[in-house]
Amino acid sequence: MAGPDVSRQILMGSKEGGKTYAFNDDHDEGIPAQTWFQESDEGLILFVVFYTQACRWSRCLGCNLPSQSTLKTVGYGPLIRQIDHLFTLPEVAGRRLDIQKLIVSNNGSVLDEATFSSTALMYLMVRVNLNLPRLRVLCLETRPEYVDLAELEFLSRALKEGDSATQLEVAVGFEAFDARIRNEVFRKGLDLPVFERFVRDVGRYGFRIKTYFMQKPVPGMTDEEAVADIHQAIDYLDGQSRAHNVPINLHLNPTYAARGTPLAEAFTRGEYQPPRLVDVARAVAKAEGANVKVFVGLFDEGLAVPGGGFIRPGDEALAKALDEFNKTGDFGLLKAVPAK
Ligand code: SF4
Secondary structure (H helix, E strand, O other), X not given: OOHHHHXXXXXXXXXXXXXXXXXXXXXXXXXXXXXXXXXXXXXEEEEEEOOOEOOOOOOOOOOOHHHHXXXXXXXXXHHHHHHHHHHHOHXXXXXXXXXXXXXXXXXXXXXXXXXXXXXXXXXXHHHHHHXXXXXXXXXXXXXXXXXXXXXXXXXXXHHHOOOOOOEEEEEEEEEOOOHHHHHHHOOOOOOHHHHHHHHHHHHHOOOEEEEEEEEOOOOOOOHHHHHHHHHHHHHHXXXXXXHHOOOEEEEEEEOOOEOOOHHHHHHHOOOOOOOOHHHHHHHHHOOOOOOEEEEEOOOOOOOEOOOOOOOOOOOHHHHHHHHHHHHHOOOHHHHHOOOO
């Protein structure tokens, strides 16, 4: 698909999503938007966000990631320069033998060939195999409708040629299980048949899936409804995982009232309260015995308005237990902390 058509789609999506932000057209096309390291139970993680044309969907409520991207086409030439830049960064070159997971994002969909060139994706695989010999997981962030068998086949072959056994993890945003909240309120544009086709295709290659959910993402949801939504998500993903023999992770982000968003305004008006941490623990507890591994995002990165976070005074022991649960998967930790 040609650039101007994609630009039109992005503008149409932004308009439908009520977005008022400007795009970041001034960034150097030869340098990734962001790179950073994370230490985790999966070892050293390198996170890279490539600078490309913005997300073609661009409608999701509260998402301003496209504002970090450009409306212009970024072709394979500049994208290859970004990949070269990544692997020549001293901190990446110096730690390349320790990197066990690489997470690749473009603030949109890495597997949308209209915004992330296939030539550049192939080149990325070349550099990954050459530069990261101990890589165990390659994670690609994308919307599920952009995942096709040709890409999975190519990625599978390339990963098999690497020096170490590397799993592909495809990460998709789901946000809420309730279809009305997900698609009408959130404008996620994700229907279950599309997700199920994606799970089936990923399963054919023995890859794994990560799904992002939010607990109590919108005003008007009670704490009980928010817990029930995550319980339904766990049941559903458990079924999908078993049916297609695909490992599925659920990354649960308790919602906070982020500065500068309508949610923060609703919080200030007294119309929204973030989920209670004890309800986050209750939501997670459902995954015991399920074929779904849950990880709880516990940090609001300082972006919550005062009092608008999900960790309140008195929650310290439970926050610690959830942090430990993330590392161990031990459900006993959640039961050991009494509810407030
Ligand atoms: S698909 Fe992702 S990047 Fe695009 S608007 Fe939705 S949340 Fe934002």
